[in-house]
Amino acid sequence: MTAANDVSAGRVTAKPLDYPAVVKECGLTALVMFGLAAGMVAFRIRDVPGGLEIATRFGSVVAITVIGFFGRLAMVLLREGRPFPVLVTALPFAVVMLAALSASRFVEPETAALVEGYLPFGDVVVNWIITIVAFVLAGRAVWALRHTGASARTVSDREEAMDAFAARIQRMARFLGPVLLASAIVLPLLAFAPNLPFLPKVDRRLLDIGILVLTYVMLGWGLNIVVGLAGLLDLGYVAFYAVGAYSYALLATHYDLSFWVCLPFAGLMAATAGIILGFPVLRLRGDYLAIVTLGFGEMIRIILLNWYDFTNGPDGISGIARPSFFGLPFLRKPPEGVETFHSFFGLTYAPIDRIIFLYYLILTMALITNVFTLRIRKLPVGRAWEALREDEIACRSLGINPRNTKLTAFSIGAMFSGFAGSFFATRQGFISPESFTFIESAVILAIVVLGGFGSQIGVVLAAIILIGLPEFFRELQQYRMLAFGAAMVLIMIWRPAGLLAHREPTIRLPEIAKGKSRSGGDAAEAAP
Amino acid sequence: MSAARQSVAVDAPLLNVEHLTMRFGGLVAIDDVSFEAAEKQITAIIGPNGAGKTTVFNCLTGFYKPTVGRLALNHPTAGTFLLEQMEGFRIPGKAGVARTFQNIRLFGAMSVLENLIVAQHNKLMHASAFTFGGLLGLPRYRHAEAKAVDLARYWLDRVGLTGRADWDAANLPYGDQRRLEIARAMCTQPVLLCLDEPAAGLNPRESADLNQLLTYIRDEHRIGLLLIEHDMNVVMGISDHIVVLDYGRKISDGSPEQVRNDPTVIRAYLGEEEDEELPPEVAADLAANRD
Structure with a gap:
């Protein structure tokens, strides 16, 4: 036969x-x-x-x-x-x-x-x-x-083909960034457009998903500093998110401070928490660090749960002030003498205005995180983070202070998480320890790992895949998680280093950047 | 670390190691070793495996705190540093002691050029006003970075890696990785360069190139070199001064010629004749059994 x-x-x-x-x-x-x-x-x-x-x-x-x-x-x-x-x-x-x-x-x-x-x-x-x-x-x-x-075909053939494929995607990623950014900016505006052909109807649900995805993109970018650049495996990242959220919620409910005043405080508190966590774990690496950070994350959650007088325990904090448009609240019927967003701009009140404002707020915050990370990667401290990830002993032999370098990575990563946390609090209007469980840390870490350690655009794609798609396919019910798991397994088989794991050097020799001495270098290699 | 800094005595050697002892629990890795290393000279530390050579390096560069001893570095401009009192990561920046490692420790996922820029971290950190100035893109930082690239470029040309500046360090061939590690150490602009087996795993041609590079560093940059090496062609070819260790003790110290002819060194390397060491009655026993 x-x-x-x-x-x-x-x-x-x-x-x-x-x-x-x-x-x-x-x-x-x-x-x-x-x-x-x-x-x-x-x-x-x-x-x-x-x-x-x-x-x-x-x-x-x-x-x-x-x-x-x-x-x-x-x-x-x-x-x-x-x-x-x-x-x-x-x-x-x-x-x-x-x-x-x-x-x-x-x-x-x-x-x-x-x-x-x-x-x-x-x-x-x-x-x-x-x-x-x-x-x-x-x-x-x-x-x-x-x-x-x-x-x-042999396995190595297949890997070679996959590498070529990845390189192609990498080249595409250069255009992918601006395209994604442009569509992210345009998306909410479509809410005002009439029914367009070929485009999904932009409604409140879509914008809510967009806000959720952007929140995770921002968290992913923040964690990328700690895990992707500095190579410190942090399983308790959600703790800083919680610190940021509670800082804002408590300041806003007790002292009537506005979102914009509280935002820097929330970041500062989270950064301080990052330093507090950072100090005892300076000597730890790899698995041990992961365990301690995991414990730290749980500690923060349990403190929030049990310190009833301060945090209101499991009941959470409700009635957190919504953000205002630089002092103009989004209200249908404002109290006497208060100017609102729609009356100031002479618009009719629409509930979606607030959602769109939140969308642009988190988009701006996420973009600031991104620009900051891209910039700091090219600064000595960013290069020192990456060097620390590669070899701590070599770093010490070059005069880099490993303690300060780790602490800056921890605190800056935590600060962005704190910003995201206060955004979360103002968007929800209600927070409780329930929102800051370990699974959140795991999801954020999964976004970073799937995206490819250190890859900014990879984090965006992974957040869309891991957060956006499951929200879209809620109809699939329990098979949603099946698809989630299957997607993770497939990515780990095909791209074990993450979707877009490719690192561009942060600095090049001036001539090489122009491509002039490229041929010279090749000739030198060809010479015996 | 002002406590560790003193004024320089006139004509003091670059490095003065006195009574260095290092114990790990009951094990004495280095036992009362004293030697000097002069600037503009290559000082080689040789000895059989396990003689304590790398431990000396680890004490010098702050990875270990010596149990006993004084390690004085007489910096030509900044004064004298007592290395045993300094925190490890401050030694390269302040006292100007750089080192390479026996098993190469490059930043593998970073490019060749980045490896050399990271080596200039402290200088750039000051120039970027501890990141804040750099974030704002102040001209002072951009200027400092351009100068750092120039220095890196100089060493890339020296070690012949200019064409591969954008390669990931991990993808370089072995010999290039060795040379890059030396270039990276030189980018910290040290006054004493400690090389831990730089010729290990190199073929004869590469090792001849290495000799050239090391003599170039000595003659042009006028710094002291401290060298651990097993390759006798390298050691005898370029060293000005050799220190021999065996079981943690110094057994010989002098010029290559002296050391080469020192009977204690020959004994440490080649072993002793059997009969010399055995007590007469045991030797007689052995002789009887042999028949």
């Missing part, structure tokens, strides 16, 4: 299949799938009148096991350079699945219900996933048939 396939594929494969090994590999995969499914899928507790009941889904377990076996078989065949059998099984399977899934559109409801009964899973989304995977396998088989020998 294989010989016939090889002829039809138009080439001769290098070595015959080792059938027992293949069966063993596929069997093992099936066993793992069975083990997982038996534990997680087979039994389900269902809420019925009069109590709970255990429902069984043995059919799904069988389907998962069989699909695991054949899916692995298809992967093995593709790996061994035999795409033809994969194509003839995966494509019909995918087509039949597709037909069955779309049956309700073409035939009577009764027939459709009958067809759906034969689908491997009770859940539509899972069936769709299987179908798409089958199509992908068939597509890979077609690709392998057309590019003879390409399927036998």
